Amino acid sequence: MARLPVYLRALTGLQERGVATVSSEELAAAAGVNSAKLRKDLSHLGSYGTRGVGYEVEYLVYQISRELGLTQDWVVAIIGVGNLGRALAGYGGFASRGFRVAGLLDADDSIVGQEIAGMTVQHIDRLEDIIAGHGVSIAVIATPAGAAQGVCDRVVAAGVTSVLNFAPVVLSVPDGVDVRKVDLSIELQILAFHEQRKAGGPDGPAALPGGDAPPGTKQYVETVEA
Amino acid sequence: MARLPVYLRALTGLQERGVATVSSEELAAAAGVNSAKLRKDLSHLGSYGTRGVGYEVEYLVYQISRELGLTQDWVVAIIGVGNLGRALAGYGGFASRGFRVAGLLDADDSIVGQEIAGMTVQHIDRLEDIIAGHGVSIAVIATPAGAAQGVCDRVVAAGVTSVLNFAPVVLSVPDGVDVRKVDLSIELQILAFHEQRKAGGPDGPAALPGGDAPPGTKQYVETVEA
DNA sequence: ATGTGTGAACTATTTCACAGCC
DNA sequence: GGCTGTGAAATAGTTCACACAT
Numbered sequence: 001m002a003r004l005p006v007y008l009r010a011l012t013g014l015q016e017r018g019v020a021t022v023s024s025e026e027l028a029a030a031a032g033v034n035s036a037k038l039r040k041d042l043s044h045l046g047s048y049g050t051r052g053v054g055y056e057v058e059y060l061v062y063q064i065s066r067e068l069g070l071t072q073d074w075v076v077a078i079i080g081v082g083n084l085g086r087a088l089a090g091y092g093g094f095a096s097r098g099f100r101v102a103g104l105l106d107a108d109d110s111i112v113g114q115e116i117a118g119m120t121v122q123h124i125d126r127l128e129d130i131i132a133g134h135g136v137s138i139a140v141i142a143t144p145a146g147a148a149q150g151v152c153d154r155v156v157a158a159g160v161t162s163v164l165n166f167a168p169v170v171l172s173v174p175d176g177v178d179v180r181k182v183d184l185s186i187e188l189q190i191l192a193f194h195e196q197r198k199a200g201g202p203d204g205p206a207a208l209p210g211g212d213a214p215p216g217t218k219q220y221v222e223t224v225e226a
Numbered sequence: 227m228a229r230l231p232v233y234l235r236a237l238t239g240l241q242e243r244g245v246a247t248v249s250s251e252e253l254a255a256a257a258g259v260n261s262a263k264l265r266k267d268l269s270h271l272g273s274y275g276t277r278g279v280g281y282e283v284e285y286l287v288y289q290i291s292r293e294l295g296l297t298q299d300w301v302v303a304i305i306g307v308g309n310l311g312r313a314l315a316g317y318g319g320f321a322s323r324g325f326r327v328a329g330l331l332d333a334d335d336s337i338v339g340q341e342i343a344g345m346t347v348q349h350i351d352r353l354e355d356i357i358a359g360h361g362v363s364i365a366v367i368a369t370p371a372g373a374a375q376g377v378c379d380r381v382v383a384a385g386v387t388s389v390l391n392f393a394p395v396v397l398s399v400p401d402g403v404d405v406r407k408v409d410l411s412i413e414l415q416i417l418a419f420h421e422q423r424k425a426g427g428p429d430g431p432a433a434l435p436g437g438d439a440p441p442g443t444k445q446y447v448e449t450v451e452a
Numbered sequence: 453a454t455g456t457g458t459g460a461a462c463t464a465t466t467t468c469a470c471a472g473c474c
Numbered sequence: 475g476g477c478t479g480t481g482a483a484a485t486a487g488t489t490c491a492c493a494c495a496t
Contacts, residue, residue, distance in 0.1 A: 069422030196295030
């Protein structure tokens with residue numbers, strides 16, 4: 001269930017503040033969901049609460065971590081060491097959740113050899129070696145869009161069955177391989193959509209000179225790509 | 227609808243390859259959804275297809291862009307110029323979709339004044355000035371977790387009603403303010419969950435030396451094993 | 453012929469509301 | 475008294491299947 005990581009973070013936050021016990025109501029508020037939904041989600045993992053009392057934070061953290069597979073070590077490789085790859089390499093949330101970065105790879109010779117977040121960037125030619133040698137099970141693709149499918153095919157051929165894709169393309173993979181996509185511009189687009197609605201109609205703030213007029217045959221290509 | 231940006235990207239991909247017309251079946255395959263769902267989504271925006279033929283790519287691109295509010299200019303500010311903020315500042319997908327970055331802000335004096343992606347990093351003290359002066363309507367928070375809620379409160383007080391949050395915390399905001407959260411570790415956790423399932427049971431590959439034994443105190447060992 | 457647009461059937465998810473336990 | 479766990483009801487979302495336009 002995709003909400004478990006959210007609950008887990010809310011719980012670790014409570015844990016850090018020394019809270020030993022939470023009710024479904026409190027935890028639901030912290031996680032931003034309805035309390036009945038939270039109880040149903042948690043009851044699906046087992047009966048880990050105490051009626052009249054609530055849930056013991058530490059115990060629940062462990063049970064959710066276990067359900068998510070975070071009590072074991074996952075080896076990841078980051079392919080593409082541009083700005084985003086660098087950010088990911090230094091991202092604390094990976095190590096603290098049991099994700100170990102086994103390699104940073106890039107095709108650019110001016111980047112290969114650089115030291116980033118304590119690791120040396122390797123050439124992409126070593127992709128298959130590194131995947132096999134370190135037992136990588138999750139590949140993080142942070143390459144430009146054009147290179148992503150090729151890299152994806154290679155990591156899948158090398159045995160990786162889970163891919164986290166940051167490149168703005170829809171990757172095609174064989175059955176049995178999971179792909180999750182994080183697209184920064186999609187999130188912004190969804191916000192823009194809601195923002196536009198708030199503005200009270202089709203005309204939002206800061207309208208472009210072109211306005212809403214449906215353009216002639218060719219004109220709107222420029223509007224979109226501007 | 228949260229799938230429109232995905233369709234839009236699939237369409238622009240087709241457009242670049244010179245495709246003039248698509249059927250719902252083809253576009254659905256490119257976007258990774260069921261064709262009936264795609265037709266229903268598109269029919270919700272209006273009747274933009276031709277029976278027996280399909281959809282005109284260019285026209286549909288324009289209509290979706292319009293629906294999403296991408297035919298107007300959105301002004302964003304990025305707060306927090308660490309690795310992630312830098313990656314966002316240089317992210318091409320923003321500019322190409324009508325998002326204009328009006329400011330990069332950070333609290334760290336060693337970062338303020340640096341030139342990043344053609345912009346000079348400003349001190350966070352200027353937050354309210356920049357929001358008001360440039361008409362910022364979307365704030366992107368890429369600060370450490372501890373600073374995020376404070377920054378969020380400030381941008382909301384300054385009039386921003388849409389926030390894209392990359393910090394690993396659940397932000398609380400007043401009614402009428404939209405928050406979308408991108409959490410890199412959550413996506414990885416979801417992949418790990420599925421990967422664990424694929425491995426055929428509670429024991430996956432590369433189990434930690436400690437195995438499944440819970441950390442800390444003893445009391446729930448029995449419950450887990452029982 | 454071909455492929456959209458859409459009512460209808462189906463499935464999944466969310467919420468309600470309360471019995472049962474602490 | 476208070477809070478979990480969970481059937482039942484309500485709601486949302488998806489897929490089917492086909493009438494109808496081109």
